[in-house]
Amino acid sequence: MQYWLMKTEPDECSIDDFATKPDQVIRWDGVRNYQARNFMRNMAIGDEVFIYHSSCAKIGIVGVVRVTRTAYPDPTQFDAESPYVDKRSKPDNSRWDAVDLQFVRKFARIISLDELKKLTELTDNPLVQKGNRLSVIPFSKVERDSILAKV
Template identity: 65%
Template sequence: MAKWLAKSEPDECGIDDFAQSPDSVIPWDGVRNYQARNFLAQMAVDDEVFLYHSSCKHIGIAGIVKVVRDAYPDPAQFNANSPYHDPKSTPEKPRWQAVDFAFVKKLPRLIPLDELKSLPGLEQLPLVRKGNRLSVMPVSEEEWQTILQQV
């Protein structure tokens, strides 16, 4: 079972949106970066995902969600009214993928980015590397445990 990290803006979809409806399934769509998409496509049911809050007041890892549906074509890419519409994508040859997430838990405290940056063992995690913009990334078992121990 693999581990991942996904960025989100809490204004859009943060851990509280999951916590408010713990039994519901939230589609993770709108990923429009090839590298991130390739990671999305590798996700499988029961994989766990750190939910990271970006572009907000309290930046850092806020909680854990899990994959409840393997990757499928992101419907937003075909919707001309969606901001995620991609005119170059067709149902026959979809370009973008989505997965479904469900709530696991909110961490008892948010682990801030500057703390993650100073943690030994996370040097390889793209999140803490300068200028990195990858929004979906794999997390090794060691990295996962290192982060959990900070809770």
């Protein structure tokens, strides 16, 4: 099993969207960064993903979801009405991928970025390094376990 973190703005897709429909699968789409896309291509069914709320008043890790479907062409890249449309992407050679995720658990509290920066196990993780803007980040088991110990 691998471990990941995915950043989201809660008004677009939050842990509550997963928690209110725990049996429903939610497509994670709209990723338009090649490195983040490549990380998504490495995800496997059953992998755990931390959900991280960003660009909001309370920034931090808020829960866990799991991968239920591996990378497949992101349909929003072909949708002219979508803010994620990419006219250079072609159905026979798509540039962007989506994965499907399902609820595992919501944390009783947010694990803030300030708190995450204090974890020595995360010192080398891109999440806590200055200037990182990736929306998908791999985590080691040690990093994952150090976060779960805070919940």
